[in-house]
Amino acid sequence: MTIVVGYSPSGQGRAALRAAMRYAARNAEGIAVASHQYHDPERGVAAATEDEVRAELERVGGDCGDVTVRTSAERDIGEFLLAVVDEVEASLVVIGLRRKPPIGKLNLGASARRVVLGAPCPVLAVKDDPLTTANTHF
Secondary structure (H helix, E strand, O other), rough: EEEHHHHHHHHOOOOOOOHOOOOHHHOOEEEEEEEEOOOOOOOOOOOHHHHHHHHHHHHOOOOOEEEEEEEEEEHHHHHHHHHHHHHHHOOOOEEOOOOOOOOHHHOHHHHHHHHHOOOOOOEEEEEOOOOOOOOOOO
């Protein structure tokens, strides 16, 4: 079985990666890291390359067995994650959620909602640690 993790170079992405690695190690499963490639013209932030994802995996540490990295710029991040989930027949999807102000607590982002409602397997949503990820939200 394989765990799919949605990764971005942000606090949410790192939290999702750490959670996926813990679950993979506990259940002897592989990980498919789905890194959506995009560019934000206002902030100039591009998603992580495969090399950057692998460097982050080493930084997070732990032995989680087989790890593959999938990247795409061709479709919506939610659709991309669901396509990877179907392709690898995932046992679990791990996504990171952005912390919201009290007024927005009940709202999931559009991509997170698409994954939660569309995934054929359980979805684990984790939030980042605001003390270690200041100014990394995008």
